[in-house]
Amino acid sequence: MLPLEQHYLFNEFHSPPLNDADFDAKPLILLVGQYSTGKTTFIKYLLERDFPGMRIGPEPTTDRFIAVMYGENEGVIPGNALVVDPKKQFRPLSAFGNSFLNRFQCSLVKSPVLKGMSIIDTPGILAGEKQRIDRGYDFTGVLEWFGERVDRIILLFDAHKLDISDEFRRSIEALRGHDDKIRIVLNKADMIDHQQLMRVYGALMWSLGKVLQTPEVVRVYIGSFWxxxxxxxxNRTLFEDETQDLFKDLQSLPKNSALRKLNDLIKRARLAKVHAFIISEIKKEIPVFGKDHKKKEVIKNLEEIYGKIQKEHSISIGDFPELNKMKENLGKIDFTRFHSLKPKLLEVVDEMLCNDISQLMSMVPNDCSPTTLYEVKGGAFENVKDRVTPFGYKSGEGCNAGYGEMEWIVNKERANSDTLFDSLNPVNGKLSGATVKEELLKSKLPNAILGKIWKLSDVDRDGYLDKDEFALAMHLIHVKLQGNEIPFELPDHLIPPKKKDKVYTC
Structure with a gap:
C-alpha cells in the first residue's frame, strides 16, 4: 500500500504513512470536550491517582495535549523529545510544528490501568474564532490525526453546559468517519435531580443530532466521574450501571485492538485507491498550457469528477474523501506533481485486501487475552487478585449475595460512631456491611472511595468491622468529606494499636 500512497501524494492530502510503532502501540483513548467538563478529572478517576503534569480547575487549565502512558519511572517527556522516540507512535506529529510540540507532552505513570491502554488528554475547547487562532497550530488537524489512530474517542459534556461552541462543532466534524469509535459521556450528572436530568439528556441528544448527522441514536453514558x-x-444506581457499562467498553479495547488496527488499515487502503483514481483523473484534465485557469476549473467541478469515477469503477460514494476538504487541499498543491494511473499499483493493493488481510484476520484469536489483569469494579479497574469488597459493582446482589455480608461505611465522630456501632446490634463485637447499609448510603461518596476506605479499615480482612475498625472508617470518611485525599497506606498514627502487624495497603 505504501508505494501507492507515495506515488499519488496520499500523505499530503490525508495522513502520514503508517509505521511499526502504529501497529505496536497499546490501545489509545482520546478525551475531547469543552473546558471544565472534567476530562482531566476523568483520567484521575480512572487511574485512582494524580499523574505528572495534571492541572485541574474551574476555568480552562489544560492547555496542551497530554499522552498519559505507562512507565516504571514516572515523569514528563516534552513534545520535541517525544516525537523522535522510535518506540512511540507520535513521530508524524512533528509536522504540526513547534507551536504544537511546545504544547504536547507525555506523562509516564506507574499505574496498572495503563498497562493495557494509553489516554490522551486534550486542551479544553473554547468558543470563538480568537481562541482558534491563538492556539498557533492546527487544532482540528491534530484531532484528525489522533482520531484515525485511537481506539476510542470520548466526548465529554457537562450537565450544566450543553451548548456546543463553534470550535467544538469543528472538532466533532473533524472526527467524522470514526463514528464507531465515538462514545458520549454526560458528566457531572449528580449536580441535578432526576427530573432535570431527563430534560438535560433530551437536550443533549437534540444538540448531538444536529452535529453528528447520523440516523442512529448515539450511546450516552451518564454519571459523575470524580x-x-x-x-x-x-440516581446512584443509574450512575453505577452506566459506569459499569463504560468501563466494560474501555476494558474490551486491549483484546479488540488488533481487529481495530486491521479495520483502520482496510479503510485507509480503500481511501488510498479512490485517491489514486482522483489524482490520475485530474492529471488527464490538466493541459500543457493554461494550467492555472484549468486548475481552478477542475477544483470547481470536483463533484463531477467524483461522479465520473464512481460510475466507471463502481465505487461507493462513501469511500470518497470529503468534498470541501479535498478542494481545499487541491488548491495548495502543484498539479504538475500528479501522475497517471498505474494499474499495477492498484492490483497489488487489491491483492492485499482480498488475500493478505483475510489471512491476517484468521490469525487474530477470537478471544484475545487482555493485556491487563484488571476488571471493572464499582470505581475504576481493580486487580482481580484483590479480595472482593462491598463496594464492587452490585455487591451483595445475585451470585454475590451474602459474601461476608459486607457493605458501606459512613462517617461520624468517634464518640458518635461508637454509639452508632452499638445501636446496630453487633454480633460477637463486629458489624457486617449489610447491617449498616442504610447508614452508608448517607455519605453520598462514590464506590471508588468507599472501596479504598473499606480496604484500609478492614485491617484483618475478615469482611467485618469491629469497633476500632468502624471508628477508623468513620475517620477516613470524615477526612474525605473535608476535601482531603485518602492514603494508599495507613499512616502509623491511624493503625489500630492491636493490629499493627496486620495492616495492609490499598
Whole structure:
C-alpha cells in the first residue's frame, strides 16, 4: 500500500504513512470536550491517582495535549523529545510544528490501568474564532490525526453546559468517519435531580443530532466521574450501571485492538485507491498550457469528477474523501506533481485486501487475552487478585449475595460512631456491611472511595468491622468529606494499636 500512497501524494492530502510503532502501540483513548467538563478529572478517576503534569480547575487549565502512558519511572517527556522516540507512535506529529510540540507532552505513570491502554488528554475547547487562532497550530488537524489512530474517542459534556461552541462543532466534524469509535459521556450528572436530568439528556441528544448527522441514536453514558460526594444520589444506581457499562467498553479495547488496527488499515487502503483514481483523473484534465485557469476549473467541478469515477469503477460514494476538504487541499498543491494511473499499483493493493488481510484476520484469536489483569469494579479497574469488597459493582446482589455480608461505611465522630456501632446490634463485637447499609448510603461518596476506605479499615480482612475498625472508617470518611485525599497506606498514627502487624495497603 505504501508505494501507492507515495506515488499519488496520499500523505499530503490525508495522513502520514503508517509505521511499526502504529501497529505496536497499546490501545489509545482520546478525551475531547469543552473546558471544565472534567476530562482531566476523568483520567484521575480512572487511574485512582494524580499523574505528572495534571492541572485541574474551574476555568480552562489544560492547555496542551497530554499522552498519559505507562512507565516504571514516572515523569514528563516534552513534545520535541517525544516525537523522535522510535518506540512511540507520535513521530508524524512533528509536522504540526513547534507551536504544537511546545504544547504536547507525555506523562509516564506507574499505574496498572495503563498497562493495557494509553489516554490522551486534550486542551479544553473554547468558543470563538480568537481562541482558534491563538492556539498557533492546527487544532482540528491534530484531532484528525489522533482520531484515525485511537481506539476510542470520548466526548465529554457537562450537565450544566450543553451548548456546543463553534470550535467544538469543528472538532466533532473533524472526527467524522470514526463514528464507531465515538462514545458520549454526560458528566457531572449528580449536580441535578432526576427530573432535570431527563430534560438535560433530551437536550443533549437534540444538540448531538444536529452535529453528528447520523440516523442512529448515539450511546450516552451518564454519571459523575470524580471522587467527591454525590450532590443528588437519587440516581446512584443509574450512575453505577452506566459506569459499569463504560468501563466494560474501555476494558474490551486491549483484546479488540488488533481487529481495530486491521479495520483502520482496510479503510485507509480503500481511501488510498479512490485517491489514486482522483489524482490520475485530474492529471488527464490538466493541459500543457493554461494550467492555472484549468486548475481552478477542475477544483470547481470536483463533484463531477467524483461522479465520473464512481460510475466507471463502481465505487461507493462513501469511500470518497470529503468534498470541501479535498478542494481545499487541491488548491495548495502543484498539479504538475500528479501522475497517471498505474494499474499495477492498484492490483497489488487489491491483492492485499482480498488475500493478505483475510489471512491476517484468521490469525487474530477470537478471544484475545487482555493485556491487563484488571476488571471493572464499582470505581475504576481493580486487580482481580484483590479480595472482593462491598463496594464492587452490585455487591451483595445475585451470585454475590451474602459474601461476608459486607457493605458501606459512613462517617461520624468517634464518640458518635461508637454509639452508632452499638445501636446496630453487633454480633460477637463486629458489624457486617449489610447491617449498616442504610447508614452508608448517607455519605453520598462514590464506590471508588468507599472501596479504598473499606480496604484500609478492614485491617484483618475478615469482611467485618469491629469497633476500632468502624471508628477508623468513620475517620477516613470524615477526612474525605473535608476535601482531603485518602492514603494508599495507613499512616502509623491511624493503625489500630492491636493490629499493627496486620495492616495492609490499598
Amino acid at each position: 471522587n467527591e460526594p454525590l450532590r443528588y444520589d437519587v
